[in-house]
Amino acid sequence: MYRDMLCGDLRAGHVGGNFTLSGWIFRRRDHGGVVFIDLRDTSGIVQVVFKPEEVGPEVIEAITHTGLESVIKVSGALILRGEGLTNPHMPTGEVELVVKSHVVLGRADPLPYALSDESVPEDLKLQHRFLDLRREDVMKTIHLRSDVIASIRQRMWAKGFREYQTPILTASSPEGARDFLVPSRLHPGKFYALPQAPQQFKQLLMVGGFDRYFQIAPCFRDEDARADRCPTDFYQLDLEMSFVQQDDVFAVAEDVLGGVFAEFKDWNGNGRNEKGRAVDAAPWVRIPYDTAMLDYACDKPDLRCPLKIIDVSDVWAASEFGVFKNIVSGGGHVRMIGVPKAAAQPRSWFDSIGKWAQEELGAPAAPGYISWKEGAFGGPLTKFLSEAQVREMFARAGVGEGGVIFFIAGKTPAIYKILNPLRVRLGKDCGLNEVGIFRFCWIVDFPMFERDEATGKIDFSHNPFSMPQGGLESLESQDPLSIKATQYDLVCNGYELISGGIRNHLPAAMLKAFAIAGYPPEVVKDKFRGMWKAFHMGVPPHGGCAAGLERVVMLLAESNMVREVVAFPMNQRGEDLMMGAPTVVEERQLKELHIKLR
RNA sequence: GGAGGCGUAGCUCAGUUGGUUAGAGUAUCGCCUUGUCACGGCGAGGGUCGUGGGUUCGAGUCCCAUCGCUUCCGCCA
Numbered sequence: 001m002y003r004d005m006l007c008g009d010l011r012a013g014h015v016g017g018n019f020t021l022s023g024w025i026f027r028r029r030d031h032g033g034v035v036f037i038d039l040r041d042t043s044g045i046v047q048v049v050f051k052p053e054e055v056g057p058e059v060i061e062a063i064t065h066t067g068l069e070s071v072i073k074v075s076g077a078l079i080l081r082g083e084g085l086t087n088p089h090m091p092t093g094e095v096e097l098v099v100k101s102h103v104v105l106g107r108a109d110p111l112p113y114a115l116s117d118e119s120v121p122e123d124l125k126l127q128h129r130f131l132d133l134r135r136e137d138v139m140k141t142i143h144l145r146s147d148v149i150a151s152i153r154q155r156m157w158a159k160g161f162r163e164y165q166t167p168i169l170t171a172s173s174p175e176g177a178r179d180f181l182v183p184s185r186l187h188p189g190k191f192y193a194l195p196q197a198p199q200q201f202k203q204l205l206m207v208g209g210f211d212r213y214f215q216i217a218p219c220f221r222d223e224d225a226r227a228d229r230c231p232t233d234f235y236q237l238d239l240e241m242s243f244v245q246q247d248d249v250f251a252v253a254e255d256v257l258g259g260v261f262a263e264f265k266d267w268n269g270n271g272r273n274e275k276g277r278a279v280d281a282a283p284w285v286r287i288p289y290d291t292a293m294l295d296y297a298c299d300k301p302d303l304r305c306p307l308k309i310i311d312v313s314d315v316w317a318a319s320e321f322g323v324f325k326n327i328v329s330g331g332g333h334v335r336m337i338g339v340p341k342a343a344a345q346p347r348s349w350f351d352s353i354g355k356w357a358q359e360e361l362g363a364p365a366a367p368g369y370i371s372w373k374e375g376a377f378g379g380p381l382t383k384f385l386s387e388a389q390v391r392e393m394f395a396r397a398g399v400g401e402g403g404v405i406f407f408i409a410g411k412t413p414a415i416y417k418i419l420n421p422l423r424v425r426l427g428k429d430c431g432l433n434e435v436g437i438f439r440f441c442w443i444v445d446f447p448m449f450e451r452d453e454a455t456g457k458i459d460f461s462h463n464p465f466s467m468p469q470g471g472l473e474s475l476e477s478q479d480p481l482s483i484k485a486t487q488y489d490l491v492c493n494g495y496e497l498i499s500g501g502i503r504n505h506l507p508a509a510m511l512k513a514f515a516i517a518g519y520p521p522e523v524v525k526d527k528f529r530g531m532w533k534a535f536h537m538g539v540p541p542h543g544g545c546a547a548g549l550e551r552v553v554m555l556l557a558e559s560n561m562v563r564e565v566v567a568f569p570m571n572q573r574g575e576d577l578m579m580g581a582p583t584v585v586e587e588r589q590l591k592e593l594h595i596k597l598r
Numbered sequence: 599g600g601a602g603g604c605g606u607a608g609c610u611c612a613g614u615u616g617g618u619u620a621g622a623g624u625a626u627c628g629c630c631u632u633g634u635c636a637c638g639g640c641g642a643g644g645g646u647c648g649u650g651g652g653u654u655c656g657a658g659u660c661c662c663a664u665c666g667c668u669u670c671c672g673c674c675a
Contacts, residue, residue: 033632047635068625087635110626113609116636117624120609123667176675196675223674359602362671417671463675499675572668 002073002105008044010078012094019097020075021048022105024134025068026115035063039074039097042139046092047081048074050099063102069115069131071106074099122563126577129568140269142567145553149216151263152237155256161212161239166201168194168218174519174527175464177221180232188594194220194233197546199465200531202240203503206542207534214239216549222574228495228551228562231574237552240544246486246502249543250442253490253498254282257547261438261492264556272558277436284440284490292443293412297335297419299446302494303439305427309419312336312393316409321384327409334409335419338397339426342404343373349429353406356425361418364410371404381407424494438555440492445469448485449516460517462487465510465531466501467543472509480516486543492555500545507535 002022010019023041035050050063054076066072076099087093112128113120115135125132132138153163172179172193179193195201197219205213217238225231237256241248258279266276285303292299295308316324316334324334354366368381370390377390397405406426408415427433448468450461458480466485468475474483490498504510510532514524525532553565563569570576590597 027636029634029637031632031634031637032630034634035632036634036637038635049633052632081633085633085635090635093635110608112625114625117609119611121605121667124609173675177673199675221674224672226674227669229674360670460675465675 003041006043007039007041007046008092010046010092010095010097012080014078015080015095016078018075018077020073021046021097022071022073025066025070025072025108028064028068030064033060035060037063039072040134044091046095046097047087047090048076048097048099050102054098054100055102059102062104066104067108067110069108069111069134070104071108073103073105074101076100123571123577126563126569126571129578133567137270138564141553141557141559141564144264144267144269144557145549145565145567148260148264148553148556149549151260152216152256155259156214156237156239159212159252159255161214162210163215164205164210164213166195166198166215166217170195170201171527173200174523175460177223180220180222183593183595185592185594196221197236198238199463200528202238202544203465203542204530204534206240206242207537207539209242209540211242212239213241213544217546225570225572225574227560228554230550230562230566230570231572232570234562235549236546237549238544238546240542242540242542244502244541244543246444246488246543249500249502249545250283250488253500253545253547254284257490257497257552258282258440260552261556265438267556270557270559275436277438279438280440282440284442286442286444288445289443289447289484290445293416296423297416299443299489300491300494300496301420301441302424302433303441303491304434304437304493305424306432306434307337307339307423307427309423310336310338310396312396312407315385315389315393316407319384319389321381324407324409327411330411332409332411333415334407335415336393336397337406337408337419337423337426338394338399338403339406339430340399340403340432342426342430343371343402345404345430353422353425353429357418357422361421363408363418367418367422368407368409369404372399372401375401379404438492440490443489443491444487445484446487446489447481448483448487448513449480451481457518458516460513461485462499463501464514464517465503467504467506468509468513472506472512475509475512475516488545490545490547495551495555496548497551497555498545498547500543502541502543505535505539505541507532510535 001020003020005019005021007021007023021039021041023039026038026040026045029036033052037048037050038045039048050060052060074097076097078095078097081094081096111131112124115131133142169182169192172181172191177196179196182192182194184190184192198215198217202213215238217236218233219236220233223231239252261279265279267273289299292301294311297309311333313328313333317328319325328334350369357363357367358365368379370377370379370382372394382390393405394400394403399405406422408418408422447461448466449458451458462485466487469484469486470478486502488500489496504513511521511524515521550562550565554560554562557565559565568576568578575581
């Protein structure tokens with residue numbers, strides 16, 4: 001028997017009992033005679049005391065030389081610590097276990113770094129991830145992930161969905177991200193691909209008559225990492241439904257994700273959420289893609305910032321300012337962000353905004369601005385405009401005296417990269433952005449196609465399997481770039497949480513859509529052969545979406561590092577420093593796989 | 599593929615204008631310490647200053663290259 005009680009559960013009510021505990025030596029305080037040990041297990045920490053008169057000097061000597069983080073078993077009596085000896089900072093601080101016997105179960109060598117040290121280099125931590133996992137906040141964050149998954153499964157089952165597994169080894173497909181490839185031993189020269197998402201399988205389940213599918217699905221993409229993006233594999237709540245329209249998918253997502261956020265809004269396992277958070281009430285606001293790009297310069301706007309972007313190209317076209325006039329006449333735009341109360345900011349703030357925009361955002365010049373202060377308009381651009389023009393712009397911005405309007409001029413989409421972060425920063429600096437709330441919005445009506453800036457080629461802008469609005473008819477009659485897809489994203493606080501769509505289940509429309517994107521019919525029929533056949537044998541209209549699990553957990557954990565919500569994360573270059581992956585393999589293995597390295 | 603930041607003891611960091619034997623905390627080891635809770639005290643070991651080259655009488659410090667980590671851009675249907 002290793003234990004009959006957990007360390008963190010011991011309380012004054014247990015005093016008088018004899019207990020056996022097993023755990024890690026978290027800290028030791030050696031007083032020559034009496035030795036205190038903070039013993040830690042999954043439940044928490046309790047102080048255990050080694051006294052010479054109880055265990056003898058040999059045991060005192062032995063426990064003194066048992067390294068920190070060794071695993072031991074102790075047995076003894078639980079006592080009240082008594083007046084002046086309690087520790088109010090520990091839940092177990094009123095009691096302690098007086099050790100009668102102990103066993104070392106797993107001795108620890110000196111550690112490469114102290115568990116309590118948070119500023120250890122990332123690669124050293126990743127090499128010893130099992131040590132990092134012992135830290136309370138790390139463990140609780142991984143617990144959160146597990147609890148979120150359990151909650152999602154419960155909510156999906158309650159809605160009549162069932163979970164189905166789909167293959168991990170599948171076929172490479174021509175569109176999308178770079179595939180991870182797995183060579184086939186039985187088929188020389190042929191490769192499996194790891195699925196970027198179970199997209200085609202879930203659609204084929206619909207064809208199979210399974211109305212409501214979901215899966216906590218692993219997805220594999222061989223792309224470069226970001227702070228909020230794993231470089232190799234990540235998980236999605238993937239779901240698909242038959243005989244539904246956009247509103248039906250939204251209702252499920254709002255119930256399930258809204259429920260999850262409400263359930264965990266007060267989670268504070270890592271101490272970053274002292275005050276709790278509010279959750280935007282469903283139904284969540286829907287913003288067409290084109291509107292989002294105009295108002296927020298971004299298809300994943302952070303709605304905690306109330307500021308909106310407004311086009312004032314016409315005003316500047318009629319001004320005396322040559323730079324902006326030329327930009328407008330050359331097909332560019334002048335966009336404005338109006339900030340109430342910003343005129344009170346010191347000159348140094350305006351300078352720092354300008355410096356930041358140029359250095360961090362790559363703006364060609366510091367953003368121009370006009371401030372309205374003490375009845376007068378100020379700022380370097382004022383002299384190029386009539387008072388009526390200035391008043392017109394303040395009126396459009398809905399900003400009165402005491403406010404400032406900022407300008408960014410140039411061509412789209414280049415100006416979006418400046419406008420979006422600028423909008424959020426201005427709101428933040430002026431105290432306008434909401435805190436302690438999850439703000440959701442649906443971005444709808446994404447364009448079906450986009451033109452590649454470099455090559456001029458037309459390609460799918462999002463999911464090639466989305467139904468174009470207007471169906472086959474719009475594909476045949478409209479300018480491809482004007483066609484909208486039945487394609488939507490869910491955004492929370494500036495993070496894309498969900499992407500989904502109503503699917504194109506009409507073979508003719510599928511062929512036409514791929515043709516516009518430059519894929520000939522033979523390629524569609526060959527590369528998507530399963531779907532192509534299936535769609536000729538009775539396919540229900542269907543749609544769905546997928547939610548990025550790591551991003552959900554990151555938001556709930558107030559984290560901006562995806563590594564914090566993964567038990568065994570890769571480093572930025574897709575290496576597992578603990579396991580040593582990827583590795584070289586033996587020549588024999590390569591030979592079996594018919595592979596020759598070059 | 600491109601840009602920025604970082605790299606000094608196992609770990610966290612300091613190190614002046616380029617100057618003589620590179621310091622501190624922590625961990626480890628030894629001694630002391632019977633009520634601490636980040637216990638405390640004394641002492642010891644531990645360094646190719648990421649690596650390579652250059653400038654110089656002299657480089658942790660300046661220059662060049664390179665490697666590693668990290669953030670961003672490209673990329674991510």
